[in-house]
Amino acid sequence: MNIRKHLKQFSFFAAFAGLCLLGCSSPVSSSSSSSSGSGSGSGGSGSSSTSYARISQSVDTGKLVSSADAVSSVSFGNEITVNLGGVSWTAGSNSGTASSDAAEMTDSITIKNTSGHIVIDASASTAATKITFTGSISSGELEIKGSTSFAIQLCLSGASISSSSYPCINVTTATKTFLVLEGSSSLTDGRTYGNAYSSGGSSTKGTLYSKGAILVSGSGSLSVTEGYAHGIYSKDYIRIFGGSITVNNAGLSCIRSQNGFVMDGGTLTLKGTTSHSTRKNNNSRGIIVEGDESAPGEGFIYITGGTVNINTTGKAISAKWDIDEDAETSSTSDDPNPVVYITGGTFTIRTSDSVVDSDRSSTITYTKYNGETESEKESCSPEGIEGKNGVIIAGGTFDIQTTDDALNASYSTYGYVNISGGTLYLYSKQGDAIDSNGDINISGGTVVTVAPTGSEDGFDCDGSLNFTGGLAAGISGSSHSYASGGSSTQKVFVLGSSYAGSAGKTMAIKDSSGNPVFVFTIPSVASGYSIITLSSPKIGTGSYSIWSGVSASGGSASNGLYTSLPSVSGGSTTGTITTSSGSAVYMLGASSGMGGF
Template structure:
């Protein structure tokens, strides 16, 4: 069987599958109807990907994609859509009433309007490319585009064209999305595509779903984009409005599948559930992402790494949630009505979601990048440990006393970077006394708009912040702080003198734990 594998050590370039400095072995495979196929084996890890993310990528199965250089538009045969039927001179296409069925490998150009369905039912070794060239497909019953059988299928959006696919499927349907593939599916091209499903999912593949180009708008009653084995996005401009999850991968039978990987493109998503939901890992190494979600902004059951790109979670219940959260690059902003980042749900803890104050093994690690958190619940929360070795983290935490800007069950360690946490005092937590980098904690009151200045014993200002809400606690750590020395925390001119390495009175102190 022909497979085009995307090894997860690539930083993508999915459209080219070329990585300078990596050993590449190309194996030719069978071709049919002027299509070509290659399998790329990448032996080296791209050094541009931080180790925190590269470890997760290496642990997952390779994905599959149909790149644009694997087929030629010159080989395309035309299918003209016309109302309740269609016409073509091509072999390998059956037209029965309003159903157009592609039965052979090849490249097929679809144009016009069809009130019906396009079906791909080709041999198991077939590569089928559907080029949408100003095509409008509106399904009366079931999916508008349904892939029953093939090896791989690509939907290519012809440059300069506007295309539309609409349906109203049900979760009970065999094909439960406007575009549904019981195979690997790739969306590519430079044209535009509007997908609407008023009953269930927008675009769904039971294997791998890859988006490597196009301007794509999806409106779905349930999930927007769903790749059961994996969902990989490397390019394109994607807008999703979903009643369920905006992006989803939900394979539960294989620990190396069920992942979401975003390495490029732009994504703007509004979700009635999670913005991004991965059964195993969620990995972001590039792209510009804007999420507004009624539940989690980004959620994964196993591990979650942000190692590049620009991410804004403008609305969420919990911003980022996983048992293993790794911030290793990029610029991330989180706004949440509960916890900003929540390391919880470790299955070994015996109770998903945590609870109590014991260390249940979850980890939140920050090694690089910038992170801004505005949380009504805990800012940084871990049922296990929080470790920071680099990067810049600013937390504007809760105003309520039953949460804290920092909250861990297993302790907080800072050995590098810049950390400031401004929030309420009732559950305020500080780094461990053994934390390698100096830190200070102060009971200092202020309100939204207040200026917080931190000065050393000589009076030199080493940090300054403008608060976004009412607060009563400030925790700060940087290489400019030396344990045992005195520092002044000034809020709108009112000063508090503290000794670095000593927790403020009234909080939870060091490793104090907190609420979930």
């Protein structure tokens, strides 16, 4: 039994019952009685962010990030070159060809080749070892046994490995593994999903697998093709400094680790092709970090730069440790920190599977990658970026188009999405653009969210939607407003579609002098939407007119939202809003509501 899960559920329902007894007061009043309506606002009583202080809204990146992760920080006392074509090797003045009998190359490091299964054993070495691989091998595999005291560098220099019933590269000890890319290299996993490989093979769950950290650098490229489990897997953490990595995955995940993923630079191109309809509960995903109570405070994803292109059927990026499902102890001191924290980089993300809600589904039995069977509720949630505890965006450029939520923090009551910088376009076809089971806090950046269908929302939260800075426009299929007048310090307008205008058209807000302070071209994919929630630091205290169908000239826009204001002409005025210093949120043609339950 998950003790914390049941305690948390009791606390949630007790709190919800209290809310029902106290009643819910709307933080704003709305007006939509005529085509030239007048908006009004009040301070409201939105939930304070301190209500969610039981989770620290921060990441201790030092738990994973270290200068010792750079390959330049290590002095490699042993250098070996292996040509995979004939499995010949050189180590200083020594050389030879590997056979089924283990041969020492240098410093007690041995090599053995049994029908293409190459084993290099450096467990008894007395220094860090660099091994450069060149050439190609078919139906072959590399097994590396490192020393837990000394690092291993695997330099792939135009190397190509196609395996049969083993992973292409398997580092079997908890050795820090530096993967350096030179030229163009490739790994092709010959195993197929659903097979145990208990004899005459290995069910190790990565085409490139290591029990220790995998640290990638270099100016070359690596292509990984697999249909078994995961493309690249570390039982510790993965860090990308450079290089270009492409993973074509018909298995489970393109890149997966137990304790963390860090990216400083380089390019990732990840494609996951197997759908939920083909393989229930086991579609293909992008970057997944599991999290584990053996590594408290870890389990996060931290990206500061690079280019990430992901096109998957399932989740694109997820820090997935879930207190409801994964906690094994009653203590919180050993919990990982499943947060996605991004300060830079360029992200193009697409997910395509249909959403299946486990709360409304039946139990199914399916076959796992290794041939074992498992029974659980059917579920499919192809989010773009998911941090179970939280998502922090402080920079970067994002184009995320998904079937489920584009950004998601699902931890009940305490989850959070904090945006302080970056340029974001978030579009969900079947879910919310941003969905937090706690707060959404926007203090900077340029944010466009689109969730135009049914009851879905551009901004959806169970706590407070707080604007204290930034430039934002959120399009919702529902007519509920989540903006908090009590916690927002920047003015927020919530406009019904009859005031803002139709999809594909440009709307504007003008001050009392007729100058535009907010201009936005509503995306064409927003057809049929209900409301727009918008906020800008240029909206202050005074009288503002709402215009639809205007023409814009000059300025510059990001995803339709003008960051440098244009001149506008034409169109028609649909309403006015008069703001005051004591209120933050104002409505025309929308209703306030908690939503999100």
